[in-house]
Amino acid sequence: xxxxxxxxxxxxxxxxxxxxxxxxxxxxxxxxxxxxxxxxxxxxxxxxxxxxxxxxxxxxxxxxxxxxxxxxxxxxxxxxxxxxxxxxxxxxxxxxxxxxxxxxxxxxxxxxxxxxxxxxxxxxxxxxxxxxxxxxxxxxxxxxxxxxxxxxxxxxxxxxxxxxxxxxxxxxxxxxxxxxxxxxxxxxxxxxxxxxxxxxxxxxxx
Numbered sequence: 001x002x003x004x005x006x007x008x009x010x011x012x013x014x015x016x017x018x019x020x021x022x023x024x025x026x027x028x029x030x031x032x033x034x035x036x037x038x039x040x041x042x043x044x045x046x047x048x049x050x051x052x053x054x055x056x057x058x059x060x061x062x063x064x065x066x067x068x069x070x071x072x073x074x075x076x077x078x079x080x081x082x083x084x085x086x087x088x089x090x091x092x093x094x095x096x097x098x099x100x101x102x103x104x105x106x107x108x109x110x111x112x113x114x115x116x117x118x119x120x121x122x123x124x125x126x127x128x129x130x131x132x133x134x135x136x137x138x139x140x141x142x143x144x145x146x147x148x149x150x151x152x153x154x155x156x157x158x159x160x161x162x163x164x165x166x167x168x169x170x171x172x173x174x175x176x177x178x179x180x181x182x183x184x185x186x187x188x189x190x191x192x193x194x195x196x197x198x199x200x201x202x203x204x205x206x
Contacts, residue, residue: 026198033200038078040071047071050094050195055101057128058083062095062118085125090114096194098138101145103153103176106131110138133169139183140166142192146199156181156193 048066061072076084098115102108140163144156159180160167
């Protein structure tokens with residue numbers, strides 16, 4: 001969760017004393033990049049990165065089995081320069097199980113009823129107008145967008161082997177470099193493409 005001001009929130013999700021090795025490794029990496037770290041220490045708060053959608057203008061936080069209102073409040077306090085709105089996740093693991101950002105101002109969204117209801121809530125709560133790309137399969141809506149030097153708009157998305165109809169929809173993005181990435185193994189443990197990435201907004205010379 002790194003915004004334009006290079007602030008980063010590290011969620012402490014486990015119980016008991018001490019941080020996990022993974023969390024410590026992440027903290028070390030963020031310190032090496034000279035990013036500010038906000039540690040979530042409230043034991044009543046839960047916040048899953050899969051429930052946090054940053055559009056570049058604001059945050060949407062899914063309220064799910066893994067994220068609660070207190071977690072959303074702590075994120076809002078850490079990113080005071082951005083609006084933070086909560087969205088009920090009625091089905092699925094978390095918010096990004098059926099949506100992600102496909103580019104500046106472009107939300108990729110699944111076609112299921114829960115996904116469309118969530119999108120409607122986001123549209124009602126936002127002062128910004130977003131374009132949308134609706135894909136037939138909710139899980140196919142979990143993508144990774146990057147704006148890379150000399151490459152432009154790049155979108156990592158699930159393969160046609162996994163979701164053939166959704167893959168046809170991605171082909172409408174003529175201005176994007178489309179890179180299919182298999183998620184067939186990660187999905188066995190409820191993983192998705194965004195689960196395997198931490199995007200850092202830094203200059204290309206790092």
